[in-house]
Amino acid sequence: MIEVQGLHLRYGGVAALDGVNLALRAGEFVALLGASGSGKTTLLRSLAGLEFPDAGQVLIEGRDMAAVPARERGVGFVFQNYALFRHMTVFENIAFGLRIKPRRLRPGRAEIVRRVEELLALVRLPGMGGRHPDQLSGGQRQRVALARALAIEPRVLLLDEPFGALDAKVRKELRHWLRGLHDRLGLTSLFVTHDQDEALELADRVAVMRDGRVVQFDTPEALLAAPADAGVAGFLGDAVPIDCVVRDGQAWFEGLPPVAVAGVAEGKAVAFLRPVDLLVEPGAGEARVAAARQDGRGVRLTVETAGMLLEATPAPGWMPRRGEPCRVTALAARVFPA
Structure with a gap:
């Protein structure tokens, strides 16, 4: 479903990605785990089309994404800070991705209304379309950001530290809800976190990153039982x-x-x-x-x-x-x- 081959990206003299190889199966829920500066967010943004690698390939369903603009990749992206438009209502935030589609692909007004209302129910915010982001709690804003990403019916869902700004109780509730939503919708999801408990608890497989490389990619059980090196062993558990x-x-x-x-x-x-x-x-x-x-x-x-x-x-x-x-x-x- 998603394959990254030999991805390199440098900022000045620093290698943000140093030959990354990674393959996700369709329907998987995968975590990118690592310390700050390990390259996990850069990798996520490269998949989304928000960063452009110096070398290597990003393949989605076998198609090379190098020349494909971000909005045509069929990827939903949820930012850590929600990135909601404060001047827009919840309804307009969710509808935004549908309204900016090319004219030939853009749904009609009635279809947009139907889809937004369906998404509001899906993320447990029915009837809140008329509110503005500053009238919502942090957990509610995160669900709006997720609904906006899902509105375009993405093939792939990418999440950058999706729970980082939330308190512990809301964080735990939302992450289990997200896992359940992933399973119901049959998505392929990739999320970035520095929280090992979050990664090991939710993901089918975890890619541990260090210095711009994936040093081990395996199930949580395998990572804990047989870490690839001392660095992974010391980082987990x-x-x-x-x-x-x-x-x-x-x-x-x-x-x-x-x-x-x-x-x-x-x-x-x-x-x-x-x-x-x-x-x-x-x-x-x-x-x-x-x-x-x-x-x-x-x-x-x-x-x-x-x-x-x-x-x-x-x-x-x-x-x-x-x-x-x-x-x-x-x-x-x-x-x-x-």
């Missing part, structure tokens, strides 16, 4: 890097029992451990409970061992207390040569 030595098929740590590893050369290495990788049990040991608190997901536990503070998982049924001695077991680790 709240992982903490810990120095270790690999010997006899095990990674040996200071202050922690060893953990079995496979396919890692013997010698100095770095292990990435997540809270779910560390099981903490009560009892005499070198470790101490540094902090324990309840939140909506259970007990959040921090232990201190060998001068390190580590997020960990408490044993079932145990409510740890600050200062309590404990034992820490490493259940798994992603290990890379130092």
Whole structure:
């Protein structure tokens, strides 16, 4: 459905895109995940026709988009800051993309009214067409921006940090609603985010970007289980890097029992451990409970061992207390040569 081949784009002496290759299947919901400056928004804008690469191809349904203007690509784009026209009503904002179509493709007035009202119902804003953007909440404005992108019946939906300006509660509600909408409409969607929880929770596959390149493109489960390199391992899952030595098929740590590893050369290495990788049990040991608190997901536990503070998982049924001695077991680790 969408294929990017060898995409290069430089701003001055800086490579914003450095040989990007990426292929999306029809109907997929894909996230571009990376730190600021990794190239994810530049890639998205290149697909939309808002940026023009120095080399490489963007193919949509097999057609090279190099010479195709943005408005003829069949792509809907949702900006981070909504980009709504403040002087226009909600109705006129949504209808805008239909009204600027070439005359031969432009729907009639009655069809525009029908489609806008249908979209308002779809994004749960029925009856709000007469309002202006400044009369809406942030979540409502984001839904208007989405309806405007959907009005042209795009083949592809592109979203640039679509929830970045929203508070946590609205953000969570909207992102699940968007995923459901994607599934109902059968869209192919690509969204940019720097929020790993958002990407791993919503996307079918995630492309992790760094320095203008896609360093790994896989399912959330595969990214967490088998990161391509130490950079990906450290970026995902709240992982903490810990120095270790690999010997006899095990990674040996200071202050922690060893953990079995496979396919890692013997010698100095770095292990990435997540809270779910560390099981903490009560009892005499070198470790101490540094902090324990309840939140909506259970007990959040921090232990201190060998001068390190580590997020960990408490044993079932145990409510740890600050200062309590404990034992820490490493259940798994992603290990890379130092």
